[in-house]
Structure formats: structure tokens, C-alpha cells
Amino acid sequence: MELSRSATPIVPTIRLSASTAVVNENAGTATIPVSIQNSGPAASTVDVALVAGLGTATAGSDFTFSSPQTLTFPAGSTTDQNLVLTLTDDALPEGAEYFTLRLQNPTNGTLAAGATEYLVYLKDNDVAVPVQSRSITLSRLGSYQNGAAGTNSAEITAHDPTTQRLYVANSIGGKLDILSLTGNGTLTPVASINILPYGNINSVAVRNGIVACAIENTAPQQNGSVVFFDQNGAFLKQVTVGALPDMITFSPDGRLLIAANEGEPTTDYALDPEGTVSIIDFAGGVAGLTQASVTTVGFTVYNGLAPQLRADGIRIYGGTATTPSTVAQDLEPEYVAVAADSRTAYITLQENNAIATLDLTTKQFTSLRSVGFQDHRQPGTALDASDQTPDVLLANWPIRGLRLPDAPATFDVGGQRYLLTANEGDAREYSALTEAVRLGDAAYPLDATAFPQAALLKNRQVLGRLNVTNKLGDTDGDGDFDQIYAFGGRSFSILNATTGALVHDSGDLLERVTSTDATFGAIFNASNTTGNPARKNRSDDKGPEPEGITTGIIRDTVYAFVALERIGGLAVFDVNNPAQPRLVQYVNNRSITSGTGDQGPEGIVFVSAVNSPTRQPLIILANEVSSTVAVYGIQVRGTVTATAAPQTAAVPLYAYPNPTSGGRVHLSRPISGTVADVVVRPVRELRQTAQIETAGLAPGLYVVRAQDGATTKLIIR
Incomplete structure (x- = not known):
């Protein structure tokens, strides 16, 4: 006798066939396909609901959706069921918006794990191109390449009006390159000085024919030096400063030299020197210079205050679990700006997301302040966060961008001093401490309460590729991250130099300028490699990475010049109203189809008309990756300053x-x-x-x- 066997029941599986979609705002509708597998003899249903909490598009004004909606799969059906949403084509220029949907409440079926949420980007078709006032215009007069890229570099340059020479820090080549700046703005080589007998060069400054080079020790964690040369590169003197002097500058009155000594650790943190600032008394010129002229100021007074500094937003996190760095070791001076009165210096501590104020008279630090972060949820602070989406999608997200400024600059308006910062971003990456991780990595768990759509955020076309820090954001110490912190503000900031208060931040303007540029939009957020540029391959990192910044006064207007390290080029702003800067021009010389042109701008110098051999203001841009130095002439609208006769002053001067x-x-x-x-x-x-x-x-x-x-x-x- 044969026994009957009951058939194994067929359980349909319902899923979304993708996780994201990009739909143009004016497409009319958005179609979301939902699929079924193993369809059985009975009909199956599933609800599609709008997810609250992860979205910037608004139901009713950006799209039409009554939540939830039920989709029905007839018995035996293998055909997708489509949810069709009506889109509203408004006339508002805005960034990309998005909303998320979720499958829930299936009947006669189960939901496929990891395939139940869907994010829809709405790409705006009314994006306004930022207006460039062009009150001044920059025109490239010439460029000089000091050797093959990769074997040479042009990182920092200094201009001496008394000799009309440029001095270029060539760290890869281990040289000080000397160039002559001619009356038509072109550059010709004079000499290259081998720096390697002294160490290696990081920065250069010049004053009245005396050239000062910041030289790191061959053992970088040991004290470095400042080496002085004459205008032709002949050695004059050498003094010792702190470990790894990364930047050097003369005070405006020429009486002091200030060096930022970064004091980076060895990769295993076995040796971690203190970050310091060296003040060199140069009042007696090079003839009166001795080691006694050098005062090196450290941060030991802040040792023991790490908890308070962290509470104030200053990142103190270096060292290993068994041997954490002291505050003085952790603070790493990056760059120096000196006020016009030569009495105060402002030092960026990039990895620490802070600025220190140094009284040059008393030689003591008077303040240590965090520069804060970019709240990318707020209007005007959108970012393109993924290198995997085919479109530029500047959107707001629940993440914070640590400004981590590189170069600062000072300027005065209306009797008030201000600080400009280029918010590049930087991460510590050593064998004993690597803080940069992908948001999508399993080793970066998101708190389920703070981020209930964590799986969707970790998608590669959402935030999964974004580089974030694993040293900040676990607010309750339970091992997952309650807040997300990315690197860099993708912006420049203007701060009140007296109080440290934020006066203005450019937000997403730099990404909007470059993404909408008629030429360079084609290589938006490209990296600065010497090969063919790849569009958007820095979107998941720090975007355009503003690195160099300087100011200059032309007529009665203060201008800020911001160099963009990755895509390249220079953005110019009128900052006479510090609370509302005006975009003047974006200029770039990089090829969009090959690895030619100026790439990787870092050092930037403004030359006033009275100091210029062309008799017009100049911008000199040192491009680290292409190893080129570019000279731009500045023309005021309506005038040809290079050939015009000197103007008669309308008002006498006494x-x-x-x-x-x-x-x-x-x-x-x-x-x-x-x-x-x-x-x-x-x-x-x-x-x-x-x-x-x-x-x-x-x-x-x-x-x-x-x-x-x-x-x-x-x-x-």
C-alpha cells in the first residue's frame, strides 16, 4: 500500500529589485517595481509605506503618495507590480531631495531580507548657477614646471618684490627652486638649491632678499631647523626649531619669523613629539641671528585638560590605548597667519579641528578654540556624498562635517579682525591609529535608535562609501555610533578673530560652483592625479578640498582667494561684507580630458600692484601634483591695470x-x-x-x- 505525501508548501518571496533610483523632478512620475518569487496558487499582497525620518522631499508638494499603498500579486504571477508616484515639477532651485519607502505587512508571502527599503532621489531641474560678479578677473599669464611631476613638486612659493624672484619649496625633489618673475608675468628658472644636506624642505618665506626655509629633520620626530639663504641660494645661517616644521612666515613688519612645528608621530606611535610654534626674533636681520633668537612655545599648559577640550569640540585622540598622547603631543600646528599689526598669530591645528591664538609679544597662547563642524542637515550645506551615483546629487544628510582647516588668513574690515579658514579636512592614518573608515563598513555600526534606516544609509549609492571617523560619534560609549562625522567642511569659513565666533560659512557653494561650471562640471570632484580625471571620485572623501587661502586688497575691496586641491583652480570672493561674501570668479587651467595643466594647488600668494613687476596685482599658485607654478594677472573691471598710468588720488593723504x-x-x-x-x-x-x-x-x-x-x-x- 503506497502512502501519500503532502507537497512542501510554496512560500512566495516579495522584494524590491533595487535599493535606490534617481528620477528627474520633471519626469512626471516615479515608478518603483516590486517583484515576487515562488508565486503560489493564492494571491499575495504587500504594503508600501513612506518612511518617516529619512528624507528631505515632502509628500504633497514634491510628490504625491498616500501611505501606505497595497500591491497585489495575482495567484501564480511572476510579473512585477509597479508603484507609480506623481512628481511635482516646481520652479524652486534646490539641491537633490529624496524620500524612502518600505515594504511591510505581506500576506501569503515573506519579505526578502535586505530588500525592503528603497530610496528615491529627486534630481532638481531648476538648479541655479552661482552668479560670478567678475568685479575683478584673473587671467593666466604664465606657468613654469620645475621638473617631471612625481619626481618634483611645487608646494609652497614665496615672492620677494625687492628681487622679483619666487622661491619654491620642492619637497619631492628635495630642492629650493628659484624663479625670476618678469615684467609680463612669465617665469624663468634661476637656480635649484639642494636642500637634502639640511633635511627636507616643507615651506619657504622671503623678506628683502633673505630666504628662510622650514626644514624637517632626516629623522622627522627630532627637532627641525630653519635655514637661511641669500637671494641666490647661498647658505647664510641655520637655527633649530621644533619637530617637523611644516610652515613658516614672516610677520608683516619683518621683525619675526613664525614656524608651525607639526610634531607628527612615527607610524607606530613609538615616538610622538610635541607640536610647537617657534618664534624667531629677526629684528637684527640675519647678521644678528643666533640660536638665542629662537623661542619655541608648546602646549604643555593644556596637559591634563583633555576632557574639557573634548567637551569644547577640540579633538584629542592620538596615541595608543596603552599610551595615549598628552594634549601637547596631540596638538599638531599646521599653518600660521599673522595679524597686520604683527602682534598676534593664529595657528590652525588641523587634525584637532581647532585654532590657537598666540600673543607674539608675551609669546604665550591666549586661546584654543574649536572651529566646529558643518551640519549637513541644514539648508545650504548639502554635499555630493557618493562616488557611485551617476549624477551630481547635492543633498542634505544626517551627518556632520568636521571642518579641520588647513590654511588660515587674516583681514580687517571696519576695525574688526577676521579669520578665513580653508576647511580641507584631514585624517590620521598610521599603523597604530587609522581613523578613516567607510560608513558602510561592518566595523562602523550605526546606533539602531539614532539611525533606524542604517542598512539603507550604508548602501554604496547613499552614504556607504563616505569616509568617516571612528574616533568621534559614539556618544554613549556602547560601541556603536550615534552621530556621524565626516572629514572636511567642503567650504571656507569666516570667523571673528577676537571671539572665534562663526561669521559665515560658504556651505555647499564650492560644490555648486564646480558642478555647474560649463567646463569643469565635467570633472566635478575629480581627484588631482596626473592621469585622466575621473568625475566624482572624491565625492565620497572630502569633495573639492579647499586647502590654500589668502587675501588681498584691490582698491577698497578685500578679496579672498581659495585654492581647491582636488578639482583644481581658484575661487575668488569679495569679503568686504564678511557675513555675506560675494562670489567673483572661478578659474581653472586643468585639462578635463588628460593629465595636463595645473593640478593640486596648495600654496597661494597675492602680490599687490605696487609690488608686482607687471604693475597689476597678481596671484601666484603653487600646484603640488603637476609641479607647476602659475601666475595670474588680476584686472579690475573696466581698467587695464597692467598698462594704465598711475591714478591721481581723489583724496589727499596726510x-x-x-x-x-x-x-x-x-x-x-x-x-x-x-x-x-x-x-x-x-x-x-x-x-x-x-x-x-x-x-x-x-x-x-x-x-x-x-x-x-x-x-x-x-x-x-
């Missing part, structure tokens, strides 16, 4: 007391310009000021010259 026995001299009106000695060498640069500090100037006759052409004589007794 100085008092005059003669003076020293101290502070007052001017009859605020000006930008220079103070020059009897052989027409600039000895002071003036920026929107009605005062001159004469300390350090020898007795004699000087000429004060405003950029509008007005002059007055000044006698110092």
Missing part, C-alpha cells in the same frame, strides 16, 4: 605726527598700500588701516603710498 620719534602714526584716512624706504623697498604693508606702527623702522625718510595713488612723506627721527 600722516601725523610727522616727523615722528617712533610709535604709532595716524593717517588722515584709512588706506591699503605700502610704506617704502628711500630706495623704494616696501617695509610695511597696509590693509584698510588709518594707523602705521613704526616700531623697528630705522630713522630716515619713508613714502606712504595708497593703492589709489595718493602718497605722503613720513620722517622718522
